[in-house]
Amino acid sequence: MKDGFNFDGALKDLFQQDRPVLLETVTKGLAVREFLNVELPKVQQRRVDLVLSLADGSILHLEFQSTNHPDMAYRMGIYHLLLARLYRRPLRHVVLYVGDAKMRMANRLDTGSMQFGYELIDIRAIAAESLLRTGRPADYALAILAGGGVTRLPQIVERIARLKGSARDRALAQLVVLSGLRAYPRRVVTELARMGVVIDASKNPVLQQWRREAIEEGKAEGKAEGKAEGKAEGKAEGTLEGVRIVLRDLLETKFGRLPRWAEARLMKASTAQLQKWVRKVVVADTLEAVLGKKQG
Numbered sequence: 355m356k357d358g359f360n361f362d363g364a365l366k367d368l369f370q371q372d373r374p375v376l377l378e379t380v381t382k383g384l385a386v387r388e389f390l391n392v393e394l395p396k397v398q399q400r401r402v403d404l405v406l407s408l409a410d411g412s413i414l415h416l417e418f419q420s421t422n423h424p425d426m427a428y429r430m431g432i433y434h435l436l437l438a439r440l441y442r443r444p445l446r447h448v449v450l451y452v453g454d455a456k457m458r459m460a461n462r463l464d465t466g467s468m469q470f471g472y473e474l475i476d477i478r479a480i481a482a483e484s485l486l487r488t489g490r491p492a493d494y495a496l497a498i499l500a501g502g503g504v505t506r507l508p509q510i511v512e513r514i515a516r517l518k519g520s521a522r523d524r525a526l527a528q529l530v531v532l533s534g535l536r537a538y539p540r541r542v543v544t545e546l547a548r549m550g551v552v553i554d555a556s557k558n559p560v561l562q563q564w565r566r567e568a569i570e571e572g573k574a575e576g577k578a579e580g581k582a583e584g585k586a587e588g589k590a591e592g593t594l595e596g597v598r599i600v601l602r603d604l605l606e607t608k609f610g611r612l613p614r615w616a617e618a619r620l621m622k623a624s625t626a627q628l629q630k631w632v633r634k635v636v637v638a639d640t641l642e643a644v645l646g647k648k649q650g
Contacts, residue, residue: 364531365418365452366403372492372524376480380416380448380473385409402433412444413437420453420535427463431470447472452499454536482506486513491521495528504538511545526551598623601632609641615648616641 369377370389377386390405390413404416415437423429430447438445449472451457461474482500485493486509494513497503503510514525526546533542598620605612612620623631631644638644 361420361452361531361535362403362418364528365450368492368495368528369404369416372490372528374490374492374496375485375488376450376477376493376496379480380450380475381406381408381414384412402437405437410444412446413441415445415447417447417449419449419451419459422453422455422458426459427461427470427472430472431463431468434470434472449474451476452532452535477501478503482510486510491517491525492528495525495532498529498533498538498542499535504536504541507538507541507545508549511542511549511551515549515551598628601628604632605641605644608638612641613648616645619645 368374373386385408386406387409388407390407402415403418406414406416408414415433417430417433419426426449430449434445434447449459449461451459451474457474457476459474461472463470477496477499478501480500482497482503483506485497485500486506491514494510497506497510510529514522514529517525530539530542533539602612602620605616620628634644642648
């Protein structure tokens with residue numbers, strides 16, 4: 355997420371709502387019966403980008419990636435197993451790389467006992483000119499990411515400027531947000547101004563919707579992380595207190611009522627220190643042999 359926008363969200367919305375020609379490329383011409391909203395639980399909740407039910411009954415998983423994730427093959431392998439078990443139908447995976455850096459990810463995973471492969475497409479392998487010929491607004495916006503996109507910026511803006519109403523609003527919003535993946539926003543704004551195209555982020559309904567979704571997603575992630583951290587902290591505190599109680603019982607059983615200095619030392623000790631003292635109790639002859647010498 356950059357500048358308050360979620361690029362994955364923008365791309366998912368573009369592919370679902372506007373059906374660019376690029377979608378037909380990855381489906382290999384098969385019609386999309388349905389976009390399936392999928393969350394994959396196991397260890398942690400995983401939400402994949404797009405899962406499509408195709409006309410031949412197969413499932414296509416489309417993932418958008420803007421960085422060279424070092425464990426992408428493992429991640430896709432996990433998705434494959436979870437989706438395969440969920441649908442039990444022929445399954446194909448495509449990762450569409452939209453990042454700025456040179457693509458360096460592997461498209462295969464070989465663990466010895468299991469081999470797995472998926473399609474890895476760098477959007478720059480698709481010529482921007484070919485997307486501009488489709489006549490579809492979504493392809494115009496995607497052209498900024500395609501091969502030679504920045505050199506075709508005047509044509510991209512010109513095609514979008516010709517659109518009317520909501521189609522124009524959507525394509526402008528998509529162009530501005532996706533240009534952030536190439537560090538081109540300033541160029542885009544300059545070209546829009548040169549051609550007399552005005553985009554007011556506060557009035558563009560698509561930009562406002564995506565910003566709200568990004569904010570809500572951030573809140574949800576923060577809430578989930580906070581809840582997880584709270585659980586972890588609670589568990590850690592429970593473990594600490596449990597060890598402290600056990601140690602106090604052992605010490606009092608062996609050495610009688612604990613003096614104040616010993617109680618104070620118990621209260622300040624970490625879990626690791628308490629566990630160390632528990633092991634000492636077994637062989638120690640004195641309280642100080644366990645907790646250390648009294649100070650002051």
